Amino acid sequence: MPDEQPPEPPGDDRPAPPAPEAVDPPNRAxxxxxxxxxxxxxxxxxxxxxxxxxxxxxxxxxxxxxxxxxxxxxxxxxxxxxxxxxxxxxxxxxxxxxxxxxxxxxxxxxxxxxxxxxxxxxxxxxxxxxxxxxxxxxxxxxxxxxxxxxxxxxxxxxxxxxxxxxxxxxxxxxxxxxxxxxxxxxxxxxxxxxxxxxxxxxxxxxxxxxxxxxxxxxxxxxRGCEGRYAAPSGELAPVNVLERVPQAELCDVAGLPVPERFRAEGEEERDLPFHLVTSGGGAGVRVCQVGDDPARPDLVLRTIDDPRLARVYAGGGPHGGDLFVATARCQTGPAVFVARADHDAVAVLEDVFPAYVRAETRRLACDDADGGRDGRARGGVT
Known part of the structure; x- marks a missing residue:
């Protein structure tokens, strides 16, 4: 067994993800x-x-x-x-x-x-x-x-x-x-x-x-499910690092302009918020986060083109307000486009989300997307 000690976990006070909901009491202890x-x-x-x-x-x-x-x-x-x-x-x-x-x-x-x-x-x-x-x-x-x-x-x-x-x-x-x-x-x-x-x-x-x-x-x-997966053997993609928001295109999405909220005042690059983009290759998910606090982003844009994972957004439920959702059928199958905003940045969604959906449907060669501006998906994902 290795003698090396793993790195200490973060010592900050940021909360961990919410604890899972209680399950029904099982029959066995x-x-x-x-x-x-x-x-x-x-x-x-x-x-x-x-x-x-x-x-x-x-x-x-x-x-x-x-x-x-x-x-x-x-x-x-x-x-x-x-x-x-x-x-x-x-x-x-x-x-x-x-x-x-x-x-x-x-x-x-x-x-x-x-x-x-x-x-x-x-x-x-x-x-x-x-x-x-x-x-x-x-x-x-x-x-x-x-x-x-x-x-x-x-x-x-x-x-x-x-x-x-x-x-x-x-x-x-x-x-x-x-x-x-x-x-x-x-x-x-x-x-x-x-x-x-x-x-x-x-x-x-x-x-x-x-x-x-x-x-x-x-x-x-x-649970008696067939098959087993091999342990990871290849190198993972590089660790995503924070960068200042580029002023040409938001989240490196072609044709997506940067909202005024995220533009620098004058030429001071230090005034720019951070942004973090995952490559999306191999998992059917591409994500961009924007904001001054990387742990609590002002804006999150997600494209999910894995058909099974896209079904998470297929139902009704608590969409709207800080969450916009649109669906489309693309060459790879159903896809979902999601925008999530912190309370102070909700107004940005009305400008950013339609342009984001148009840009991503072009990139993925999708049909026209369904989705209302209040985020309630129409048409669903099948």
């Missing part, structure tokens, strides 16, 4: 597992009854068990992966058995929390399994903000998914935990808060990329 990493076979196991957090836990020492690897989070994540995230030993993992996903009300199918106490602080990694909602619009804001940000790059290979220095997600195959006419079921990992410098970013992404594929394969094995 969950479990609390304490791993003594570095001492093969030594494990303290226990039970976690009731909800994931706040339930009673009973632990006992089982002594030296036969030498074999113990995995956590539905027998998915290896000790090597866990040590890469949190380092050291005395790591606890809490999980609940996965729900079936067959009932329409189930979105969060399972959650696993891996923790380690370091100098009185809790370091943690959160793993989740969920079916993205395409009926009521329940996943059009918070999940994309965390997992479809411009900080993400494609995982590559045969896996549909993305990774950043703090987040990773991967889609299960069609028909595995979700119907073929639904958005995909996904596994995701959250490890601290996003950082916008390059310190340790590439190494953290590599660890998350390997971990999320382990999680993907473990969940597929647990």
């Amino acid at each position: 969950g479990r609390l597992r304490r791993l003594a990493l570095g001492r093969p076979g030594a494990i303290v196991a226990g039970l976690l009854a009731g909800a994931l957090l706040g339930g009673a836990a009973v632990a006992w020492r089982t002594g030296e068990l036969p030498l074999r690897e113990h995995r956590v989070c539905w027998e998915s994540l290896s000790q090597e992966a866990v040590a890469g995230f949190l380092g050291g030993d005395d790591i606890e993992a809490h999980d609940l058995p996965l729900n079936s996903g067959l009932r329409g009300s189930e979105r969060i199918l399972g959650t696993c929390r891996i923790t380690r106490e370091v100098d009185g602080r809790t370091r943690e990694v959160i793993a989740s399994v969920r079916v993205l909602d395409g009926l009521h619009g329940l996943d059009v804001r918070e999940w994309p903000d965390a997992f479809l940000s411009a900080r993400m790059v494609p995982l590559g290979g045969e896996v549909t998914g993305m990774v950043s220095p703090a987040r990773a997600w991967a889609a299960l195959p069609a028909g595995c935990l979700s119907r073929r006419d639904q958005p995909p079921a996904v596994v995701d990992l959250s490890w601290g808060s996003e950082r916008f410098d390059d310190a340790g970013g590439a190494e953290r992404r590599d660890r998350l990329a390997r971990g999320v594929v382990e999680l993907l394969n473990g969940v597929m094995r647990d």
Whole structure:
């Protein structure tokens, strides 16, 4: 097992993504597992009854068990992966058995929390399994903000998914935990808060990329889904870095003018807000974020041309106000164009969004897009 310690997670006070919603109580008890990493076979196991957090836990020492690897989070994540995230030993993992996903009300199918106490602080990694909602619009804001940000790059290979220095997600195959006419079921990992410098970013992404594929394969094995994915082997795309907003075309989109709000006053480049653009190649997602605070962008523009992922925006739900959505049928299939604005920048949407949709439909060779200026999609995605 590697002796190197992973980089410390960010120490800022920015909140992590919202905790997943509570799942229906399962028929089987969950479990609390304490791993003594570095001492093969030594494990303290226990039970976690009731909800994931706040339930009673009973632990006992089982002594030296036969030498074999113990995995956590539905027998998915290896000790090597866990040590890469949190380092050291005395790591606890809490999980609940996965729900079936067959009932329409189930979105969060399972959650696993891996923790380690370091100098009185809790370091943690959160793993989740969920079916993205395409009926009521329940996943059009918070999940994309965390997992479809411009900080993400494609995982590559045969896996549909993305990774950043703090987040990773991967889609299960069609028909595995979700119907073929639904958005995909996904596994995701959250490890601290996003950082916008390059310190340790590439190494953290590599660890998350390997971990999320382990999680993907473990969940597929647990639910009896066919096939397995190879661990990432090639180099990921370069870490996306912040740049000042170019004054020619917004978000590097041909034909998209820069709004007055994001133009420099005089010739002072330091007055320009930042922008961050993901390449979009390989994951069916292209994202641009603009604003003075990269952690809380004023404006986010997304193009999603992966047909399964586009179904997240197919339903009704809470569109409008700070969220504009348009749909189109392109050469690659259905596509969705999304604009999301911070409250102070909502007025920019009315000017930017129509021009953005026109530019992106030209780039992707799409039919005319459907979508009202209040963001309520017409026509839907099929």
